[in-house]
Amino acid sequence: MDKEFKRKLAEIVKDNAWYMGLGDVSRATGISQTKLRYWERKGYITSKQGKNQNRKFSYSMLIKAYQIKLFLDQGYTLAVAAEKAAAKNNVLKLVREIIFDRFEDVDTYDNHPAINLGYFDEDKDKLLYAVVYDDGTQFKLVPAKINKDDQDSK
C-alpha cells in the first residue's frame, strides 16, 4: 500500500465525514425515529441539518445513540443514560486514531491473516503484528529482517 493511497484512505475514514439519514440510524440501532427526534430535541444527540434538508447523523452519533439505548436497557433514566454515553464517546475516536497512525499493511503470519503495526517501540528491531487465529487475536513480535525477505517473496 503506497503512502499517498494510504493517506487518502485514512483521511476519509479518520475524518468520519460520512453521514446517514434518520431511518438508517433507526434501523441500525433499533431505536424509533420518534425517539431519535426527541433525543435530538433534548440535546442528547446531534445531527447535521441544513435549511430545508433532512437530518444527517454521523457514525459517532449512531454509536452514541446506541449506547444511550444500552444504558436505558440497563435501567438508567434517559438523562443519566445520555450522560454516561457522552462520557464514553471518545473510545472509537481513539481507536481509529491509533489504528490509522500505526497501521502499515495487511500480511499473513503463521498462515493466518495479520496486520503489521510497524516497529515495536520497546524493541526497534521488531515489528508488532496482530494475528487473527481461529480462537482469537494475538500480538506477535516479528524480526524486522525476516519480514522484509518475506515481503520480497510476495
Next chain:
Amino acid sequence: MDKEFKRKLAEIVKDNAWYMGLGDVSRATGISQTKLRYWERKGYITSKQGKNQNRKFSYSMLIKAYQIKLFLDQGYTLAVAAEKAAAKNNVLKLVREIIFDRFEDVDTYDNHPAINLGYFDEDKDKLLYAVVYDDGTQFKLVPAKINKDDQDSK
C-alpha cells in the same frame, strides 16, 4: 466497561449492519451518483435494495467505492481499479475484528489517552497499551500488577 455492554456494542460495530443512501455515499466520497449507479450495474459495488426501495450501501462498500476512485485517480482503468479495490477490501474488516477481539478499556498512560489491548502474548505478566502522544502512537508494555492498582484508584 462491563462485559455485556461491551459485547452488545461490539456486536453492532462488528456486524457492520448500518447503511446509508446513495447520496450519502456520493457526498462522502466525492463520486457522482451517476457513477455509483453505473459501477453497481457493472458489478463493482453492491447495495442492499429491496423491491421498491432505495439503494442502501454499507460502510464497507463506501470504502470500496472510494478505493476505486483513488485507483482511477492513479490512472488505472475502471475494471482494473475495481479489481484492485476488491483485493484490498478485507483490510478494515480485519482491523475491526482485531480491535474488538482485543480491546479491553480506555485508560491513560503517562497522562496520555491510551487503550488497553489485554495481556501481551509474548509476556503474560504485561499488558499491551497503545498510547496516543502528540507526535504519534506508541505501544507500551505495562506491568499487569501496577495497572491493576491503577484501576482500583479510579
Next chain:
DNA sequence: AAACGATTGTCAACTATCTTGACAACGATA
C-alpha cells in the same frame, strides 16, 4: 384517584431524496 411532567407515538400535509428509462455527451481507440 387526579395531576403533572417526561417520553413516545400517530397523523396530515408537505418537502427532500432517490429511482428508472431514455437519450445525450464525452473521451479513447481503431
Next chain:
DNA sequence: TATCGTTGTCAAGATAGTTGACAATCGTTT
C-alpha cells in the same frame, strides 16, 4: 469517422423524512 465505455441530464414517479398538533403512556407526587 465510427464504435464502445463511461458519465450526465431529465421527466415522471416512488421512497424517505419533516413539522406541528394532538394523543397516549409511564412514573412520580399529591
